Amino acid sequence: MTEVxxxxxxxxxxxxxxxxxxxxxxxxxxxxGLAAAIEAARxxxxxxxxxxxxxxxxxxxxxxxxxxxxxxTGAVRNRNAMMEAVLAAAPEIEAAVEAGVDVRLGxxxxxxxxxGPGLAWLPGTLVGVAADGxxxxxxxxxxxVAAGRRDMGLAFPGWDLPGVVGATAAVTLARRxxxxxxxxxxxxxxxxxxxxxxxxxxxxxxxxAALVECAAAPVGAPDLVAALAAxxxxxxxxxxxxxxxxxxxxxxxxxxxVDAAGADAGPARSIACDGVVLAVAAVPxxxxxxxxxCRIGFxxxxxxxxxxxxxxxxxxxxxxxxxxxxxxxxxxxxRDPEIARAEGRRAARAVVASLGGAAGPEAAPTDxxxxxxxxxxxxxxxxxxxxxxxxxxxxxxxxxxxxxxREILEVRxxxxxxxxxxxxxxxxxxSLLGEGPPDPDQVKRLTRAGMGPCQGRRCREQVAALLxxxxxxxxxxxxxxxxxxxxxxxxLAVLGSLPEHPDQAAHWDSWFGMKGQWRPFWEVPPQxxxxxxxxxxxxxx
Amino acid sequence: xxxxxxxxVVIIGGGVTGLSAGWWLARDGIDVVVVEKGxxxxxxSGRNGGGCSHHHSPLxxxxxxxxxxxxxxxxxxxxxxxxxxxxxxxxEQMVLYGRALTNAAAQGFRSEVLxxxxxxxxxxxxxxxxxxxxxxxxxxxxxxxxxxxxxxWAMQDHGGTLLQNCAVTGFRRAGGRVVAVETERGxxxxxxxxxxxxxxxxxxxxxxxxxxxxxxxxxxxxxxxxLPLMPLGGVDGNGLYGRQTLRGNLxxxxxxxEWLDLPHEGAPPKxxxxxxxxxxxxxxxxxPKAAHARVIRSWAGVIENTPDGRPIIDRLxxxxxxxxxxxxxxxxxxSPASGRxxxxxxxDRACSFADLSTFxxxxxxALEPDWRERLGWLSAEAFAHRQGSAV
Numbered sequence: 001m002t003e004v005x006x007x008x009x010x011x012x013x014x015x016x017x018x019x020x021x022x023x024x025x026x027x028x029x030x031x032x033g034l035a036a037a038i039e040a041a042r043x044x045x046x047x048x049x050x051x052x053x054x055x056x057x058x059x060x061x062x063x064x065x066x067x068x069x070x071x072x073t074g075a076v077r078n079r080n081a082m083m084e085a086v087l088a089a090a091p092e093i094e095a096a097v098e099a100g101v102d103v104r105l106g107x108x109x110x111x112x113x114x115x116g117p118g119l120a121w122l123p124g125t126l127v128g129v130a131a132d133g134x135x136x137x138x139x140x141x142x143x144x145v146a147a148g149r150r151d152m153g154l155a156f157p158g159w160d161l162p163g164v165v166g167a168t169a170a171v172t173l174a175r176r177x178x179x180x181x182x183x184x185x186x187x188x189x190x191x192x193x194x195x196x197x198x199x200x201x202x203x204x205x206x207x208x209a210a211l212v213e214c215a216a217a218p219v220g221a222p223d224l225v226a227a228l229a230a231x232x233x234x235x236x237x238x239x240x241x242x243x244x245x246x247x248x249x250x251x252x253x254x255x256x257x258v259d260a261a262g263a264d265a266g267p268a269r270s271i272a273c274d275g276v277v278l279a280v281a282a283v284p285x286x287x288x289x290x291x292x293x294c295r296i297g298f299x300x301x302x303x304x305x306x307x308x309x310x311x312x313x314x315x316x317x318x319x320x321x322x323x324x325x326x327x328x329x330x331x332x333x334x335r336d337p338e339i340a341r342a343e344g345r346r347a348a349r350a351v352v353a354s355l356g357g358a359a360g361p362e363a364a365p366t367d368x369x370x371x372x373x374x375x376x377x378x379x380x381x382x383x384x385x386x387x388x389x390x391x392x393x394x395x396x397x398x399x400x401x402x403x404x405x406r407e408i409l410e411v412r413x414x415x416x417x418x419x420x421x422x423x424x425x426x427x428x429x430x431s432l433l434g435e436g437p438p439d440p441d442q443v444k445r446l447t448r449a450g451m452g453p454c455q456g457r458r459c460r461e462q463v464a465a466l467l468x469x470x471x472x473x474x475x476x477x478x479x480x481x482x483x484x485x486x487x488x489x490x491x492l493a494v495l496g497s498l499p500e501h502p503d504q505a506a507h508w509d510s511w512f513g514m515k516g517q518w519r520p521f522w523e524v525p526p527q528x529x530x531x532x533x534x535x536x537x538x539x540x541x
Numbered sequence: 542x543x544x545x546x547x548x549x550v551v552i553i554g555g556g557v558t559g560l561s562a563g564w565w566l567a568r569d570g571i572d573v574v575v576v577e578k579g580x581x582x583x584x585x586s587g588r589n590g591g592g593c594s595h596h597h598s599p600l601x602x603x604x605x606x607x608x609x610x611x612x613x614x615x616x617x618x619x620x621x622x623x624x625x626x627x628x629x630x631x632x633e634q635m636v637l638y639g640r641a642l643t644n645a646a647a648q649g650f651r652s653e654v655l656x657x658x659x660x661x662x663x664x665x666x667x668x669x670x671x672x673x674x675x676x677x678x679x680x681x682x683x684x685x686x687x688x689x690x691x692x693x694w695a696m697q698d699h700g701g702t703l704l705q706n707c708a709v710t711g712f713r714r715a716g717g718r719v720v721a722v723e724t725e726r727g728x729x730x731x732x733x734x735x736x737x738x739x740x741x742x743x744x745x746x747x748x749x750x751x752x753x754x755x756x757x758x759x760x761x762x763x764x765x766x767x768l769p770l771m772p773l774g775g776v777d778g779n780g781l782y783g784r785q786t787l788r789g790n791l792x793x794x795x796x797x798x799e800w801l802d803l804p805h806e807g808a809p810p811k812x813x814x815x816x817x818x819x820x821x822x823x824x825x826x827x828x829p830k831a832a833h834a835r836v837i838r839s840w841a842g843v844i845e846n847t848p849d850g851r852p853i854i855d856r857l858x859x860x861x862x863x864x865x866x867x868x869x870x871x872x873x874x875x876s877p878a879s880g881r882x883x884x885x886x887x888x889d890r891a892c893s894f895a896d897l898s899t900f901x902x903x904x905x906x907a908l909e910p911d912w913r914e915r916l917g918w919l920s921a922e923a924f925a926h927r928q929g930s931a932v
Contacts (some may be wrong), residue, residue: 004927007917010758011797011816012924118759118801118810118843119922128815137815200837293812307617378573401788416788417618436706439580445587446685448788453837469757485813489835492765492791492825496832498818508780508823510795512758512870520644521599524899528849528905530915539637541597 009513011121014504018126018139021103022048024351025140027109027129027288028055029335030491032324033146035517036094036351040144041099043352045361049101049137050129052108052488053176054082061451063454065108066169067151067283070162070249075179080105082177089176106133110525112292112485114317125319127157128498130490135497142319142351145289147342149303149325151379152281153458154188155388155397155405158244158253159276167197170195174204182275184381186253187211187233188241189383192331192373193303194279194315195224201277210234210272212241212255214262214386219374221331228297240386242268244276280383281332281376284326287487294320298476301369302328304376304461305480310352313343330369342366377468378474384465397466398459400452407447408463409470413450414448429470438467440481450481453489511540547730548574549703551722552777552886553709553745555579557685557873558588558866559737559879560692560703564615566887567701575693575701576713576724578708582689584739586873588811588842590762590782590794593874594625594680596644598852599895603878605650605679610702611877616698620684620787621905628660628667628674628778628827635673638778642675650679662827664776666768668829674778682784683777685873687796692876702751703714709738712748719749719863721857733887737866739843740803746865751857753865757803757917761874762842764792779827781820791831794822801843802920815837844870847905848912854882854900857884857888865902 003179006012026037029051037049046416054063057092060068074287076082086105087093098104111128115121125137151166158164163182166171167189173180185206187198194471202208211218217237218225229235244250253276257266284306290296295308295339307315309324314321323343325333333339343366349359381384388397388405397405402415409429429438440463443449449463456463460481486495507513515533516524518541525532550566551560555577560610566573581587593608611619629635642652653676656900660674661667671757693703703724713721713728743755767789774785783793796816803809817839825832845855847869857863864886868879878895886891909915919927 004914004915004919004924005917006924009797010917011704011799012921014797015705022595076820111812111817113812116810117804119799119814120843121799121814122814126815135818168882291584291813293810413618414788417620436580441583446690447600451837453835455837484819484838484840486836486839489766489837491833491835492821493832495818495836496825497824498815498822500819500822504797504819508796508819510777510780510782511760512798512846512850514846514850517846517869517871518597518640520597520647521896521899522647524851526904528899528904529907530848530909530912533849541637 008507009509014501015121015123016320016499017123018500019136021139022046022357024142024144025050025138027127028146028148028324028355029090029093029103029105030146030148030324030340032340032344034090034096035341036144036146036323036348037097037101038099039345039348039360039388040351041096041101041293043318043357043537044504045352045355045357047101048104049096050104050109051243052106054079054086054106062489063457065150066172067153067278067458068169068173069165071165071170071181072173073181074176076177079327085178086176098487100280104131108488109288109447110488110490112288112320113317114292116317118294127221130484130494133494135490135494137498141355144321144323144347144351146324147285147288147326147327149282149329150285150457151278152283152461154278154280154383155298155395155462156241156243157395160250160396161244161246161250163246163250163274164244164276164278167194167277169284170277171197171200171278174206175203179336180206182210183207183219184273185275185277186271186273187277187279189213189279189281190218190225192220192224193282193329193334195220195228197279198228199224205304208233210236210271212239213237213273214240214258214383219379239328239388240529250276258386261392262382281380282329284329287483289315289320289322289326290483291485291487292320293317296480300376300476301372302332303330314350315348321351323347328369331373332367338365370489380461381465381475384462390471396450397462398449400454401448403447403449408443408449408466411443411446429467437473437477438471440478443467444481455489456481509540513540546574548572549731550733550735551576551729551731552735553722553740554736555581555690555703555705555894556584556737557582557876558694558879559735560689560696561876562735562737562883563701564696564699565880565884567696567699569884574704574707574729575696576704576707576722580705581693581703582686583808585844586689586840588762588840589685589873589874590792591682591685591784592680592782593621593682594677595871595875598875599892599897599899600875600882602648603881603894607877608681608683610755613876615691617694619688619691620683622774622787623681624773625677625680625775626663626674626773628664628671630670630672630779630826632642632672632757632881634778638675641677645677645679652931653678663773666770666828666830670826680775684863685793705748706717709745714860719760720858732862734863734886735866735883739754739818740809740843742845742865742867744803745795746834749857749860749863753853753867753902754908754912755867756800756846756913757809757843757845758798758800759811759843760794760798760837761796761813761820762792762835763820765791765836765840768831768834773926779823781823781827784853791824791834793820795823796820800918800920802922811841811843814840834890846870848916852900853902854879854886854897855902856886861893
């Protein structure tokens with residue numbers, strides 16, 4: 001048998017042991033993540049719990065991890081005060097510390113890596129984290145992702161004004177940071193998740209001036225609608241937003257009655273407010289899970305694209321579980337955090353059992369999602385039709401790269417090419433299509449929508465809805481545009497702080513480092529045998 | 542299954558090589574269909590660094606002649622920008638990047654040697670630590686996605702057809718020729734076949750009894766947010782290939798690759814890894830004034846290599862109406878020329894503008910059967926299996 005030595009330019013033998021290891025890494029210190037971490041720690045596992053909050057004001061300004069929309073007060077500049085606020089907002093964090101969990105706030109998880117098809121050289125499952133300007137890898141025997149939710153963006157003229165904020169971001173600023181600036185807001189969207197968030201914000205002292213819903217009637221739980229109305233919120237069903245206005249931040253919003261197709265059906269009116277809250281859809285945060293390769297599917301009962309999980313919340317990658325809002329959102333779960341906690345405990349018990357520990361007693365099973373109150377595919381598409389398409393096709397959908405709805409639907413080259421008026425480039429979405437529906441990755445590469453530093457957080461779902469409209473297919477047939485690590489923007493300096501194996505550094509090559517590949521063609525012998533090519537430079541051009 | 546259509550030429554693979562060939566054939570009025578199992582450029586063609594300076598290749602002169610004309614020829618922007626700067630942070634790198642000068646000079650192309658000061662003047666984001674560099678008055682870079690789409694649209698403008706989401710399942714043969722390509726959406730009768738299916742080229746050619754020695758591997762890149770444009774975006778070196786895009790992003794790759802076993806069907810998974818951090822460090826060393834720039838994505842591509850890393854563009858001896866084309870992991874920049882070479886081989890049976898003898902398949906006639914083992918180009922699973930069976 002031939003003696004086989006691995007290609008020195010390949011990954012073979014280049015793995016670096018992670019800087020630290022843990023039995024279990026939990027990502028996200030919301031109700032589900034905390035419950036999981038506490039359960040596992042009490043069963044004797046070594047648990048690290050990371051949560052990116054409090055994030056700094058610059059990161060908030062980048063709309064990471066939520067659509068903060070400059071709706072924060074100056075208080076967020078004071079990082080110590082914000083750390084105290086985050087701690088005070090979740091008493092379970094203290095319980096976790098007491099249970100022995102290594103809790104790390106202000107620590108963002110930007111990558112999740114597991115060996116699997118196409119990748120076999122890692123020293124195990126790895127979580128990439130960053131805090132205080134340094135990145136490192138944690139080796140984890142198991143990972144529980146509890147990354148929560150974020151908000152679907154919705155474009156209309158003026159949606160880039162400070163004060164237009166996602167519902168999750170607004171509640172986070174109000175509840176976890178005590179630092180929400182707007183005091184009187186207009187609320188867009190009426191699912192039960194949206195209504196529960198609106199009532200939460202109202203309880204935090206924010207006036208909900210009006211609730212705008214493009215459908216003919218609110219779609220969420222009637223008791224929640226009634227509670228809002230009883231508190232003085234005007235319920236404007238069959239309405240859409242046409243624009244937000246203000247000099248340097250939102251001062252008013254113009255709403256208009258719309259018909260079933262989303263077109264104007266009556267006179268517009270203006271409502272004074274200092275904030276507009278985007279609550280059309282709460283979106284499970286699947287970025288880490290998708291980048292890691294966990295199977296993701298569109299489940300209308302769980303709020304759209306969610307990881308496929310088993311009864312123990314285990315994803316398609318056996319070492320990785322998903323719990324809480326990132327594993328699926330439905331009305332009952334939005335109203336009762338015990339459902340998320342139960343998921344966390346269930347995953348933790350499975351992790352403990354898989355590592356040979358003695359798990360605690362079984363908890364009573366919780367109810368699943370049941371029938372969705374609204375078809376998220378049709379509901380989101382209707383909002384985009386009513387807002388983006390009818391308000392103005394020329395309004396910007398991707399704020400980072402300044403791409404309009406029209407440019408997405410016509411697959412126009414980006415503006416930096418200055419070719420927008422070139423008739424040759426006037427191609428429609430139809431010209432891209434194969435037999436399948438439009439591919440969001442293909443469209444984003446050509447138009448650059450979603451390719452900016454907010455990593456598509458504000459436009460991903462809108463672009464998908466636009467492609468559904470343009471391709472005349474239901475939204476759930478539009479593939480999830482791929483997520484890529486790092487799922488948080490990290491500077492070259494910070495990401496570059498990851499260590500490297502000395503053999504990797506010694507053999508680093510720009511390409512394959514093959515002897516023959518870059519030989520000028522006039523020096524290439526007529527026959528090739530590996531044994532004849534043993535000498536010669538082994539570096540790429 | 543029904544015969545959904547027929548065409549003079551069926552090209553298997555909607556990557557740069559197949560689409561360029563399709564465009565060259567279509568602009569000659571030839572009835573061509575490109576069939577692609579997924580969407581165009583979804584594999585390595587859409588995942589590369591966009592470089593266009595392959596001075597070692599017999600297609601180099603044609604690559605250099607065509608790129609400045611491509612926007613006009615295609616009618617769509619490719620974002621091509623000429624010339625390239627390579628920066629060295631060590632004497633070793635300085636020697637390595639100097640090989641291009643000799644090769645290019647032998648073919649009539651000019652370059653300049655830069656000292657550290659000149660290099661920093663040319664590259665505003667560079668800083669200390671540069672020992673020198675080279676200015677290549679040739680080559681350049683383009684946007685792979687836009688170029689791919691440009692080939693596809695231009696081919697369609699000339700009457701060619703692109704069938705996406707349409708995997709090839711087999712061939713129909715008669716009289717020593719392929720008479721139809723069978724796909725999951727029906728058969729396409731044809732006079733000629735071009736297999737330009739990247740990593741799948743070997744598997745498809747094997748259906749015709751041809752042995753194309755190929756191994757596939759995964760390699761990675763990263764990209765930052767946009768920065769103000771440098772006067773010349775084609776800047777790399779320090780063990781990296783890549784560029785500043787016309788939008789301003791820094792897109793770079795390099796470092797170790799992972800040899801893989803290709804799945805029998807479907808697209809190979811393409812996970813990226815923490816290698817992104819090691820690439821990021823080298824970008825920050827290359828362009829220290831960009832160290833603050835935030836990395837917003839990393840990705841991987843799966844590419845095939847022949848045992849000597851050089852292309853195969855050749856007609857199979859049998860069936861005699863089949864042309865196999867793999868560019869062996871260096872295909873994007875050469876695509877304007879490789880497509881034209883394939884067109885020549887299909888129509889004229891010989892390339893009119895370059896000597897393709899080094900691309901012939903029969904150079905591997907005496908190749909050792911265990912060439913992958915000898916080169917160490919084995920997947921982790923294959924290594925583990927060998928070690929297991931050796932015990």
